[in-house]
Amino acid sequence: MFGLLAPAAIDGALGILASPYVLFAILLGTAVGIVFGAIPGFSATMTIILFTPVTIPFEPTTALIFLVSAYGGAVYGGSIPAILINTPGAPGSIVTCWDGYELTKQGRAIYALAVSAIVSGLAGLIAATVLLIFAPPISEFALNFGNPEMFLLAVFALTIIPAAKGSSLSKALLAGAFGLLIGTVGNDPQLAQPRATFGQTALLEGVDFVVVLIGLFVLAEVFWLAYRGTVVTGDHTVQRGVSEVYDAARAVASRPAAFLRGALIGTFIGALPGAGADVANFVSYNEAKRWANDELADRFGSGIIEGVIAADSSNNATQGSALIPTLTLGIPGSGATAALLGAIALHGLNPGPALFDSSGDIVYAMILSLFVGNALILVYGLAGSRYFGKFAYIPIRYIIPSVAVLAVVGGFAVRNAPVDLYIVLLFGLLGVVLVVYDYPLVSLVLGVILGDIAESGFVTGWLLTGESAAAFLFNSYIAIGLLVLIALSLVVTAIKN
Amino acid sequence: MTGITPPVVTVAAGSRTVEIDTGELLFPGLVLAFCLFYYWDTRALPELSMLYAGPLLYATIALALVTAAVQAVSVGGGDGSSDERVESAAAAFDPDTDAGPDDEGIFTVRSAALLVALTAGYVLALEPIGFLTATVAFLAATLYLFGERNPLALAGYSLGFAVGVWLVFVQWLMIPL
Numbered sequence: 001m002f003g004l005l006a007p008a009a010i011d012g013a014l015g016i017l018a019s020p021y022v023l024f025a026i027l028l029g030t031a032v033g034i035v036f037g038a039i040p041g042f043s044a045t046m047t048i049i050l051f052t053p054v055t056i057p058f059e060p061t062t063a064l065i066f067l068v069s070a071y072g073g074a075v076y077g078g079s080i081p082a083i084l085i086n087t088p089g090a091p092g093s094i095v096t097c098w099d100g101y102e103l104t105k106q107g108r109a110i111y112a113l114a115v116s117a118i119v120s121g122l123a124g125l126i127a128a129t130v131l132l133i134f135a136p137p138i139s140e141f142a143l144n145f146g147n148p149e150m151f152l153l154a155v156f157a158l159t160i161i162p163a164a165k166g167s168s169l170s171k172a173l174l175a176g177a178f179g180l181l182i183g184t185v186g187n188d189p190q191l192a193q194p195r196a197t198f199g200q201t202a203l204l205e206g207v208d209f210v211v212v213l214i215g216l217f218v219l220a221e222v223f224w225l226a227y228r229g230t231v232v233t234g235d236h237t238v239q240r241g242v243s244e245v246y247d248a249a250r251a252v253a254s255r256p257a258a259f260l261r262g263a264l265i266g267t268f269i270g271a272l273p274g275a276g277a278d279v280a281n282f283v284s285y286n287e288a289k290r291w292a293n294d295e296l297a298d299r300f301g302s303g304i305i306e307g308v309i310a311a312d313s314s315n316n317a318t319q320g321s322a323l324i325p326t327l328t329l330g331i332p333g334s335g336a337t338a339a340l341l342g343a344i345a346l347h348g349l350n351p352g353p354a355l356f357d358s359s360g361d362i363v364y365a366m367i368l369s370l371f372v373g374n375a376l377i378l379v380y381g382l383a384g385s386r387y388f389g390k391f392a393y394i395p396i397r398y399i400i401p402s403v404a405v406l407a408v409v410g411g412f413a414v415r416n417a418p419v420d421l422y423i424v425l426l427f428g429l430l431g432v433v434l435v436v437y438d439y440p441l442v443s444l445v446l447g448v449i450l451g452d453i454a455e456s457g458f459v460t461g462w463l464l465t466g467e468s469a470a471a472f473l474f475n476s477y478i479a480i481g482l483l484v485l486i487a488l489s490l491v492v493t494a495i496k497n
Numbered sequence: 498m499t500g501i502t503p504p505v506v507t508v509a510a511g512s513r514t515v516e517i518d519t520g521e522l523l524f525p526g527l528v529l530a531f532c533l534f535y536y537w538d539t540r541a542l543p544e545l546s547m548l549y550a551g552p553l554l555y556a557t558i559a560l561a562l563v564t565a566a567v568q569a570v571s572v573g574g575g576d577g578s579s580d581e582r583v584e585s586a587a588a589a590f591d592p593d594t595d596a597g598p599d600d601e602g603i604f605t606v607r608s609a610a611l612l613v614a615l616t617a618g619y620v621l622a623l624e625p626i627g628f629l630t631a632t633v634a635f636l637a638a639t640l641y642l643f644g645e646r647n648p649l650a651l652a653g654y655s656l657g658f659a660v661g662v663w664l665v666f667v668q669w670l671m672i673p674l
Contacts (some may be wrong), residue, residue, distance in 0.1 A: 052665045057670060154569035168563040177557040177636045180536065184553065188546040195542065195550060196535045219616070226643070343519050397643035401636045402658055404616055408623075409662055429613065433524055437568075458549045 012308050012361030013368050016061055021055055026369050029066040030376045031154025033073020038391040041225050041399050043090035044074035044277075045217045045335035047334060050406050052343045053350065054414035060347035061362050063343055067343050068366050069373040070324075071336055076120040076377045077318050080385060081392035083112045083308070089392070092315040093283045099300065099307025106303055109387065114248030115308050117381020120316040122252075123263035125372030130267050132367055134141075135356070135388035139328040142353035147461030148224025148475040150483040154180075154454035156269025156489070157331045161443050165490040167495065168438070175434065176442040182207050183451015190459065191372055200416035209448045210342040210414050212473045215424040216441050217335050218407040226400055251305045253431075258288060258309050266317025271324050273442075274332035277315035316377070320370055329353060331446070331451065338445050353454060513572060521569035525561040532558045608642055615639055628667065628674040631657040 016022055043431065048067050055063035060315055083100035096116065103112040106414040158180075186197045186206035197203040262284045269280040288310035289300050300307050323340075325331045330352035332338035341351045348431035349359050355365055381387070411424035434441055447463030464473035474480055503520030535554055547554075595665060619635040636655035646652055666672045 053663065053672075054670065075627060168564075170560060170567050174525065174528060174557070174560040174564045177553065177560050178531070180553055181532070181550070181557050188542075188550065190545045190548070191543060193542045193546040195546070196531075196538045223613055223616075226612040227606055255550060296500055322524040366665065376650070398647055398654065400612065400643055401639035404612070404619075404639065405632055405658070405662060408620060409666055409672075409674065412609065412674060413666060413670065416673060425617060425620050428616070430524075430527070433527070437521060437524055455549045462548065479510060490555070 004117065009356075009360030009364050013364030016065075016365040017192055017368055017372070020363070021062055021118075021458050022065055023371070023372070024370050025062045025066040025332075026069045027067025027376065027432045028099070029199070030073040030373050030380060031132075032066075033070035034077035034080070034388050035073075035076075035391050036070070037077020037089050037205065038072030038080040038088040038388050039394055040085070040088070040089055040392060040401060041221070041270070041396060042074075042403070043078065043217075043221070043335075044071050044092070045090075045339050046221060046403070047071070047074040048336055048339040048343065049213050049218055050403075050410055051337065052346060054409045056346070056413070058468055060349060060387060061365055063363065063366060064343060064366055065167065065345055065369045067340060068369055069120045069376075071340060072124055072316065072319050072373045072377060074382075075319055075336075076117070076312075076381065077313070077388065078277075079116045079120065080113065080389050084109060084389050084392045087392070090277070092281055092318070093311070094278070095281040095311040096315075098285070098311075099303050099305070100311070102303025103305070103308070108244065108303075109389075110244040111248050111251075112305070112308050113385035113389070114382055115246045115251055115305055116312045117322050117378055117385060118248060118252045118257055119262065119309050119313040121376075121378030121381065121450055123257065123266060123313040123317040123372060124319060124377060126260075126263045127267045127270065127317040127321075127369065127385065128370035130375060131320040131323050131370070135324050135328050135363075137351060138324065139356035143357060144476075144478060145353050146463060146475060147457045148472050149478050149482060150457030150472075151461055152457075152479055152486065153158050153329065153331070154450040154457065156482050156486050157273060157329075157446055157450060157478055159441060159486050159493075160489040161366075161440055162444070163492040163496070167440050169490070171437070171491045172493075175439045176447040179444040179447015180451050180454055181447075182212070183209075183448045184455060189452075198419075200417075200419045200481055202415065202419050206451075207423060207448065208420065208441070210339075211320060211411050211420045211423050212334045212427050212448050213335075213339055213445060214411045214414075215427025216445060218403065218410075218429040219424055219428030220435065220441075222400055222403050222407065223428060223432050224424065224435060225396065241487055248382075255306065255309060258306055259313050261287060261291070262310050262313030263317045266314030267321045269314070270318030270321035271333070273325060273331060273446075276322060276334035277318045277335065280314040280318050281311045285310045301321075316374070323367070323370075326351075327355060327366070329443075330355065330450075332449065333442070335442060335445070338442065338449060341449060351449075501592045517569075518569045522565055525565035528557060528561045532561065611642055612639060615642070623674070629656075629659055629663055633660065 032051070033044070033047055036042045037044060049072050049365045051067060051070055073093055078093035079096040080084060080089065080099065082088040082093040082096035083104055086097050087099040088094045088097055100112045102114065103109065158173065160174035183206065185203055187194055187204050194204055265284045265287060268282040269275050269283060285307065288306055289297050292306065296306065319415060322333055322337045325333055326337040326341055330341065330342045344351050349362065363412060407424060408421060411420050414420060434444065461472055461475070465475060473483060506517045506519055507519065508515045532554055539550065565666040613637060615638055619631055633655045636658055637651050640651050640654065667674050
């Protein structure tokens with residue numbers, strides 16, 4: 001069936017995947033992701049962002065597949081410290097702590113870790129299938145988007161975030177508009193006149209959004225970590241042995257409905273812009289509780305395996321579906337997908353509706369690599385969670401300075417421009433302000449990312465439609481549909497507030 | 498909570514009071530400052546260069562003003578009793594610190610502020626004193642700040658990590674740090 005949709009691209013992708021380098025990139029990427037995900041305070045977003053500069057010398061396919069694998073590994077890895085030391089490795093694993101850590105206290109850490117690995121890997125496979133089915137038709141449809149539609153799509157992406165996240169409309173729009181404005185810094189696309197470049201030659205090409213991402217999602221996170229700290233509690237006796245893993249497999253096999261529910265919730269929420277693993281695991285846990293009988297519902301949080309299944313089946317499922325809007329429309333819905341899009345752009349591919357058309361083989365190879373990667377999560381998780389678990393105990397006082405150094409070095413490495421060091425620092429500070437005052441970080445980043453698309457879409461569309469607002473806005477049925485969607489998301493936000 | 502909360506300024510105007518949460522003004526204020534610079538920097542550009550950026554600039558200014566007005570300012574009742582007062586986001590913000598007794602006093606606003614200062618110093622020092630020196634000094638200082646007191650661990654980790662990063666980025670990736 002898939003072969004009919006894009007035979008050449010799939011063939012090309014399978015060829016790419018057969019390369020030993022690429023397979024090694026998946027093996028290594030998944031392991032690197034799990035290790036960094038397992039370090040408390042290190043999210044999937046940070047892992048992708050910090051490894052992006054390191055992939056620069058590699059060819060795009062290998063580099064991007066490495067990063068996609070690291071992404072999946074890191075989402076799973078975040079659950080390891082949640083279970084072992086009651087500290088989520090990332091926000092997507094907060095809920096995993098509730099029952100996972102209780103199980104550790106009962107001496108059943110290996111059992112909980114094994115269940116986590118099984119449901120994470122399987123849920124990831126389900127979401128990857130959804131991605132493979134839905135991405136091609138959506139990307140084909142997106143090829144019909146003209147200039148005005150691209151501009152409206154950017155506006156829609158910015159308006160749906162407060163609707164999905166429930167944050168203040170004016171704050172989300174302000175963050176988004178500020179991001180778009182940052183995106184216009186540099187030479188304008190028509191006459192190449194410099195705009196707000198502070199006299200910096202490097203800024204003539206604009207503010208690189210990978211640099212902005214490093215500031216907002218890595219350095220700001222480190223500043224924040226310095227204030228928040230974390231908890232590391234003592235060791236617990238751990239039951240070892242194969243029987244724990246066998247028990248884990250039986251626990252999941254006997255609860256297929258619980259697992260499927262979590263995986264589907266995660267897949268659905270992951271596809272929404274602005275909501276990712278952090279939202280999915282809360283929703284999934286609450287749903288699991290709601291569907292349970294009274295006796296079981298009361299025991300959630302006391303160390304039951306249903307809680308771990310609910311949390312971890314949902315968070316890994318968000319990866320595959322979050323890639324749908326990212327790869328087909330060039331609209332990332334979360335920090336992690338924004339980071340991945342940054343890497344795609346850094347490697348010279350054009351993110352946006354044309355991505356499938358121009359680099360179909362690479363995109364399909366990325367999608368297919370998810371199947372290998374998630375199967376690997378299962379293998380790594382079952383065989384080595386005990387070893388990966390060691391990374392959960394790295395003291396936070398070592399993590400803070402190390403990540404700060406990597407943020408600064410990585411910011412510079414993106415394009416070797418000293419001015420980027422200051423941009424990382426500025427956005428690091430700005431990120432703290434945004435988090436404290438509840439502005440959605442994703443809106444700002446999305447603004448910067450969509451800046452170019454929005455500007456060229458607006459300017460070219462405006463000139464082509466005869467500089468008339470009506471002709472521009474009602475350019476096509478797609479444009480009208482997007483206008484309706486924009487209006488809808490504004491109404492939803494207004495109702496939510 | 499160990500946080501700092503920007504003050505809420507109350508202005509009495511006749512019988513009514515206006516309360517301004519200065520913290521909520523922070524981001525809109527920064528955006529406005531950037532917009533002013535942007536306007537000043539681009540005022541001489543031809544219209545075509547600003548076809549998109551111009552309207553966007555005005556929209557951003559408008560959003561900043563609206564956000565500042567909606568989020569920061571609240572009008573109190575006649576007697577100044579502030580039952581309608583806006584809840585300061587910073588005050589309401591509780592990061593849910595689970596820090597155990599040992600961690601108290603290490604992870605505070607003060608240490609976060611010091612980390613910001615150290616990072617700024619590190620960025621500034623990179624060029625004049627070189628990557629390795631600056632990185633080792635930054636790592637050691639930050640480790641000390643967050644409670645590492647063992648001199649061997651301090652020196653070993655700072656040196657090891659800096660050399661590791663130097664090997665990867667400078668030697669392998671050829672980044673001219």
